Amino acid sequence: MRNTYAESIVEEVTKQLTQLRKAKKISHEKLSQKSGITRCGIAHIEHMRRKPSLLTALKIAHALDMKLWQVLKKIEEK
Secondary structure (H helix, E strand, C coil): CCCHHHHHHHHHHHHHHHHHHHHCCCCHHHHHHHHCCCHHHHHHHHCCCCCCCHHHHHHHHHHCCCCHHHHHHHHHHC
16 A cells, blocks of 8 residues: 555655755755765656655755755645
């Protein structure tokens, strides 16, 4: 049985992190260097080919100078 609520939250977190990266004009390469996640890994996540783990989402948020709880709060406020 699929947990559609959880999947929709993961999708929203991915969208928020992608929008934040683009707003800050940070390339996949730069984000890769700051987060320790491969450039391909970031691209796969942003294109929804892979779902980020909690640890991966934390690393990306931190590399974007954001706390993951802040990203989640934005989603809940929608």
